[in-house]
Amino acid sequence: MTGFMRQKVVKTREPHICFGCGVKHEAGILMLVVVSVDMGKIFSTYWCDVCDAYWGEYDLGEEDIDLGSLRLEDPAGWHAVENRLRQKGEQSLMLGQEVKL
Numbered sequence: 001m002t003g004f005m006r007q008k009v010v011k012t013r014e015p016h017i018c019f020g021c022g023v024k025h026e027a028g029i030l031m032l033v034v035v036s037v038d039m040g041k042i043f044s045t046y047w048c049d050v051c052d053a054y055w056g057e058y059d060l061g062e063e064d065i066d067l068g069s070l071r072l073e074d075p076a077g078w079h080a081v082e083n084r085l086r087q088k089g090e091q092s093l094m095l096g097q098e099v100k101l
């Protein structure tokens with residue numbers, strides 16, 4: 001059982017692997033940081049804008065997500081979201097956006 005504590009959009013200062021798609025993203029982009037508690041330990045995961053949009057679209061709810069599984073388990077759906085974001089130049093993330101849960 002994982003509890004999400006907090007999530008915040010940051011501009012990365014170093015490369016981070018997105019937990020949703022497993023892709024290593026270069027520094028200087030917007031990513032969503034999710035701080036969560038699992039088995040009494042606090043840890044942070046990074047999510048790219050495509051995975052954030054994908055999550056919002058498919059509403060995965062409480063489903064367990066493994067590293068990279070958003071992209072690996074549904075490559076067509078994930079790339080469709082990516083293409084749409086890139087074509088429209090949409091930003092699904094906004095800097096400083098913060099949600100306390």
Ligand SMILES: [Zn+2]
Pocket residue numbers: 018019020021022023047048049050051052
């Ligand atoms: Zn991602």
